[in-house]
Amino acid sequence: MKTTLKLEELMMFVLGIYLFALLDYAWWWFFVLILTPDIGMLGYLFGNRAGAFCYNLFHHKGIAMLIYLAGSYFSIPLCQLIGVILFSHSALDRMFGYGLKYDKGFKFTHLGEIGK
DSSP, X not given: OHHHHHHHHHHHHHHHHHHHHHSSSOHHHHHHHTTGGGGGXXXXXXXXXXXXXXXHHHTOHHHHHHHHHHHHHTTOHHHHHHHHHXXXXXXXXXXXXXXXXXXXXXXXXXXXXXXX
């Protein structure tokens, strides 16, 4: 089952690449921006609860889709770009086992404990 979930996340990452290709941005932007959602980890400077909240805010696929769809509806390419990057990054993270965080600490995720 674990392999199936990783393949599903890989396909979502590929979808993100496809959606990026539909935008009018140079390809190098994708590679430059793909790690920017990890800025959410700075929340851990203020404790586990704030860290989990900030991390999850930047890694929630539903939020990414809403931002992308709002950008599509209102014709705001920057919002589409932000949505695609958030979505793609989240899929890539989950493919490697980094899920949404619990308040207990960074290594406790909805996919299981990191490093186990």
